[in-house]
Amino acid sequence: ELKVEQNPLFLSMQEGKNYTIYCNYSTTSDRLYWYRQDPGKSLESLFVLLSNGAVKQEGRLMASLDTKARLSTLHITAAVHDLSATYFCAVERGATNKLIFGTGTLLAVQP
Amino acid sequence: EAQVTQNPRYLITVTGKKLTVTCSQNMNHEYMSWYRQDPGLGLRQIYYSMNVEVTDKGDVPEGYKVSRKEKRNFPLILESPSPNQTSLYFCASRPQGSYEQYFGPGTRLTVT
Numbered sequence: 001e002l003k004v005e006q007n008p009l010f011l012s013m014q015e016g017k018n019y020t021i022y023c024n025y026s027t028t029s030d031r032l033y034w035y036r037q038d039p040g041k042s043l044e045s046l047f048v049l050l051s052n053g054a055v056k057q058e059g060r061l062m063a064s065l066d067t068k069a070r071l072s073t074l075h076i077t078a079a080v081h082d083l084s085a086t087y088f089c090a091v092e093r094g095a096t097n098k099l100i101f102g103t104g105t106l107l108a109v110q111p
Numbered sequence: 112e113a114q115v116t117q118n119p120r121y122l123i124t125v126t127g128k129k130l131t132v133t134c135s136q137n138m139n140h141e142y143m144s145w146y147r148q149d150p151g152l153g154l155r156q157i158y159y160s161m162n163v164e165v166t167d168k169g170d171v172p173e174g175y176k177v178s179r180k181e182k183r184n185f186p187l188i189l190e191s192p193s194p195n196q197t198s199l200y201f202c203a204s205r206p207q208g209s210y211e212q213y214f215g216p217g218t219r220l221t222v223t
Contacts, residue, residue, distance in 0.1 A: 031210060042216050043154075043203075043212075043214040044214075045211050045212060048210040088153060088154065095207075097142040097144060097159045097161055097205070098156060098159055098167070099156055101146075103152060
């Protein structure tokens with residue numbers, strides 16, 4: 001059974017600091033997604049990682065994938081308050097449209 | 112405007128009263144899904160569809176039904192709602208061969 005774990009579940013950080021969110025999954029998967037959810041809002045796609053060693057960057061967020069370790073990371077550089085949100089990773093096997101989500105990481109960036 | 116719409120956005124109902132949450136997308140996407148979001152559990156997929164008349168169970172299908180008679184619509188049916196189905200529900204769609212998923216605004220359901 002495919003399981004997805006995120007760490008940490010809650011992250012409080014100061015503006016300007018760097019930090020990393022981790023996403024581990026239990027069995028081989030074909031794609032890994034990162035999403036952002038603002039309070040009371042829907043989900044927004046951030047990144048999709050397709051292969052081992054894939055790295056994607058958008059602004060202060062950088063996502064990477066290590067398929068051998070079954071690990072993806074979402075690195076936050078020089079955090080700003082606008083990044084405060086809940087971040088989810090999700091994995092998909094095959095072209096099935098069947099996604100398994102992690103429990104999410106609530107990020108709070110303090111001034 | 113390209114979008115996924117859900118109706119209703121908020122619903123309070125009583126145990127056992129059948130209800131349907133509609134989902135519609137105007138992007139001609141093949142893939143559609145329903146998720147529920149509960150605190151501490153993230154999102155869990157209820158049902159998904161890869162095209163018209165092609166649906167399959169996700170991780171938590173018990174107590175739910177879906178249909179995909181038209182490409183644009185993917186309604187979620189609760190035949191006999193129970194309090195444990197109180198949740199925030201999201202519909203999503205994406206085109207076949209693409210990886211970007213578009214989520215609807217969500218439906219907050221309370222079953223008393």
